Amino acid sequence: MLTLTNVQILYDRAIEAVRDVSLQVGAGQIVALLGSNGAGKTTILKAISNVLYPEDGEVLHGEISLEGADLKRLPADEIVRRGIVHVPEGRRLFPLMTVEENLAMGGFLRDRGELSAGLDRVYGLFPRLKERRRYVAGYLSGGEQQMVAIGRALVAGPKLLMLDEPSLGLAPQIIDLIMETVVALNREQGMAILLVEQNAALALEVAHYGYIVENGRVVLDGPAERIARNEDVKEFYLGCSEGGERKNYREVKHYKRRKRWLS
Structure with missing residues (x-):
């Protein structure tokens, strides 16, 4: 359905925000796009929607297509007509x-x-x-x-709904309602969903497939269940040690060992 191939995004033709990102969202899939602040997640969604221009952002290289049709040169309203709708952060x-x-x-x-x-x-x-x-x-x-x-x-x-941090700043009961709605839209209407979340545990719970973005590039991807079991993901995104014990967020944030996928 939606395919990004080796996408590079620059701001002001100088600052590389996204480097060689490739990802896919299949028909009827919920795909989670995970990563810390500044990793490039929101920039990827803006590139798909073609709304980078207010911030002097530009897709310099790579392809973005929906059902085989090139989206890169289409205006934002035409992308909505094609079936991609973006719910921005905030x-x-x-x-x-x-x-x-x-x-x-x-x-x-x-x-x-x-x-x-x-x-x-x-x-x-x-x-x-x-x-x-x-x-x-x-x-x-x-x-x-x-x-x-x-x-x-x-x-x-929409055929594809893109949600940018839908849980941000919300009470737990409302977060549950929003996620239940996401699952219902997918199961009952077959709607494809690209979900950007910092809450990795929440996103992986509802997603079929996941991508982790670090410093503007995809460093890990796979079925959501497999990613949730990955020991590095548990440690750096779910806050658990290898023994399954919950770790203090500050300890995880400042942990000195480099992530194995970046080695």
């Missing part, structure tokens, strides 16, 4: 517009009937939004705003 709502007006913005490329059906689907997934559809979005809780951001993307009718 929600990015229109704060002075109502919930329903925000949701309707996701359907700006759809006709009236498709928009109405899309709103009904979102309200079915998130009944709380139906109750608050006339509320101003800027006054919602963080969890409700995340529901609006995901709902707005769903109104566009």
Whole structure:
């Protein structure tokens, strides 16, 4: 479905943010893209959506394609038409517009009937939004705003939904709801999902396949279950020692031994 091949991304034609990244998201798959802050995860999503230009970012080399069609030269709205919809980190709502007006913005490329059906689907997934559809979005809780951001993307009718840090700053109960929704969209609608998360344990729990990005390049990939069992991943991303004992985050963060995959 979605394929990236040897993608290199530069900012200001000087700073290399992503180097020779190759990855795939198959039809009906949930793929987790994991890594620490600054690893290049968000940049990869922006490259797929072709929204690097506000930050003077550019795909210098490599290929990005959806179902065999080149995406690199397409404008962002055409990429949405092709079926890729991006939920950015931090929600990015229109704060002075109502919930329903925000949701309707996701359907700006759809006709009236498709928009109405899309709103009904979102309200079915998130009944709380139906109750608050006339509320101003800027006054919602963080969890409700995340529901609006995901709902707005769903109104566009994506084949592939890209979620950037959907759990960031949310209460555990809301995180559970968001992840249950991700799984339901995949299982019941066959929607492919590319999930960027710093919470590796959470992402690997719902994903079929995973990639770990370090310093702008993929250093490890494989089925999610296998990655979750990898001893280095347990130590550096799940906070567990080889014996399965939970380690202090500070100890993991400052651990001196180099990761074996970077050796």
